[in-house]
Amino acid sequence: MSRIVVITHEHDRFLGKRNLLLRRGSPYLLFDVLEDLKRRGHSVRIQQGPAKTQDADIAVLHVDATVTPADHVDYARRFPICLNIGASDISKRRISGALLSEGDAWQGPVIVKSNLNNLGIPETLLNRRSKRAGRPPPFPHLPTLRPYQVYGSLGEVPDGVFENGDLVVEKFIPEREPDGFAARFWVFCGERERCTRYVSPNSLVKASETIRREPVPVPDEMRQRRRELGFDYGKFDFVMHEGRAILLDANKTPGRPQNLVKMFAAGAAELADGFEGLIRRAR
Structure with missing residues (x-):
């Protein structure tokens, strides 16, 4: 059996509030995986921010921010095994396969997004909680949150967007269906x-917010x-476009949609098997 430590940000709420039955919940999918691992005999500890010691067999770097702070990465490197230590930057400019430049010849619709994951909402929440705790904001230079905007063509993109380092422009390429649009989500x-x-x-x-789903x-x-x-x-998150798989979003701290909690929890045992496989392979 292994001692597992989950490294989160100091102000992250990996463990949610207790419910009426005094059970812990969490907004994160990893919570369900860890619960299954604990039932198998592994021990689990949540480490909020870097510490002076590193007493565990395996760590998971689980900081809910687009770019993991350097001190958290340095701390994670002290462990003999640390999952996702190579995935410390999930900004759109690093991961997206649909990025466009101003002079590209793309003729279809486009979408303007934040370079930050999930509109920068995780960083905003961490800043807010840090302020409540009387601490300086960990992400002091956040841009103003903006919803995604779809435009009919590159020519319709407002002036200044391409010069704004906080924004990216992508091809807007959902898979079209007679009754809507499709995208693919790979959890692993x-x-x-x-x-x-x-x-x-x-x-x-x-x-x-879907009307149907199917394994692919x-x-x-x-x-x-x-x-x-x-x-x-x-x-x-990806789509198939002209016979190619195009990555749109990569998430190192995937959540549990509230209306799909039971479905996500049901697959936790399979992911826990994968977690144990990583431990065996590292050893």
Whole structure:
């Protein structure tokens, strides 16, 4: 059995509030995986921020921010094994396969996004909690939060967007269906995985707002991107466009949509198998 430590940010709330039955919840999928690992006899400790000691057999770097602070990465490197230490930067400029430049010849619709993951909301929450604790903000130069904007063409993108380092412009390429739009979500831990195609009435497809879903295979291009980006555990959002798999988003701290908690928890045992496989392989 292994001693597992999960490294989070000092002000992250990996463990949510207790419910009426005094049970712990969490907004993160990893919580369900860890609960299964504890039932198998592994011990789990949540380390909020770097510490002076590192007493564990394996660590998971689970900082919910686009770019993991350097001191957290340095601390993670002290452990004999640390999952996702290579995935410390998930900014759109690093991970997206649909990026556009101002002079590109793309003729289709485009979408303007924040370079930060999830609009920079995780960093905003960490700054807010830090302020409440009387501490300086860990991310002091955050841009103003902006919702994603879709435009009919590159020519419709407002002036100044391409010069704004906080924004990126991507091809807008959801998979079109007669009744909506589709995207694919690949969740993995080690060699265990599930990949699902979700169809939504909304052009910005979210797993929590779908009308149907179906299992689909993982393309070789996505497996290669996972190796390049250094992910042991996480979730990739991608689409198939003109026969190619295009990565749109990579998440090292995937969440549990509230209306899909039971479904996500049901797959935790499979991901826990993958976690144990990573331990055996590292040894």
